[in-house]
Amino acid sequence: MSIDLSGLSAKELGALINKAKQQQTKIAKRAPIAGIRNRITKFAKAEGYTVEELFGVAGTSARGKAKPGPKAGRKLGKVAPKYRNPANAKETWTGRGKQPRWMAELTAKGKKPEDFLIKKK
Secondary structure (H helix, E strand, O other): OOOOOOHHHHHHHHHHHHHHHHHHHHHHHOOOHHHHHHHHHHHHHOOOOOHHHHOOOOEEEEOOOOOOOOOHHHHHHHHOOOEEEHHHHOOOOOOOOOOOOOOOOOHHOOHHHHHEOOOOO
């Protein structure tokens, strides 16, 4: 991470240094992550749960340990495409997630999403 400091005045640099020192002190006072993890795990076990039951597992962290996540364990199945680009039949969209650019451009020009539905045989 690099911050361009060349455009800051002496006053702005001083404020930035003070803020950085405050943040450093705040972080230094925190308990180590491993200790917090152990306390949470012990508490969950004491109540009859596992950490995975409470938070799920969203993958692994940089250290290779499991990390909790809000959508952990939730897997979406494959979905057949619902829409096809009339100009390029290879471009399709399932209707999930962000609308593709080709569809956004055409709908902005007045077309309706129903115009691009793939007809079921």
